[in-house]
Amino acid sequence: MQGYILQIQKIKDEDCIVYILTNSSLVKSYRFYGARHSKITQGYKLDFELEHSMTFLPRLVNTMHLGHRWLINRDKLFLWQQFIRLFYEHLKELNDVEEIYFNVLEECALKLDKQNAKRLFIEAYAKILDAEGRLHNCDFCFLCDYEIGDKVALARGFLPSHEHCMNQNGFDKDEIEEFFKTKKSLNLSDETVNRLYNILLDGF
Structure with missing residues (x-):
């Protein structure tokens, strides 16, 4: 085995x-x-x-x-x-x-x-969330259920929310939606990758 x-x-x-x-x-x-x-x-x-x-x-x-x-x-x-x-x-x-x-x-x-390890792992994390049916689109905040604008904050499991609901700076919504769709981090900056990796460390 x-x-x-x-x-x-x-x-x-x-x-x-x-x-x-x-x-x-x-x-x-x-x-x-x-x-x-x-x-x-x-x-x-x-x-x-x-x-x-x-x-x-x-x-x-x-x-x-x-x-x-x-x-x-x-x-x-x-x-x-x-x-x-x-x-x-x-x-x-x-x-x-x-x-x-x-x-x-x-x-x-x-x-x-x-x-790059961090890029590889956030892509893998997104693949697993998607396979489990837990990779959500960024249209609505999971905390208040209202529509999300141009910036999306992400919680553990890449759950989308408003910046004010999470009390944290958000990501460009279009970039994150593309990443969720493709599971590729090629178009993400190193800063964005590091922030996504820190969310990954919170667990699945």
């Missing part, structure tokens, strides 16, 4: 519970510490096997990290692990998951070596 390590929880000594996102499930497994066992790291793609138990979690065995060149870039790895944590918080109560989540991570991992 293959998947991305979303979370590692230490439980005793060096033993831990490891949450791995595959293309169909969020695997919760037990990893015991031993001299012959390689270190595992949050955010890495892992090839692994499970030894099932009648009384406890399946044991994580025969693990191998599947690396990417960008993993040695500390800045990109930091942003990647931030993004990965959002997936854990969003999916942690589930067992079976839609393939979209794994596919989006796979696409990001393959592109991250050559693309």
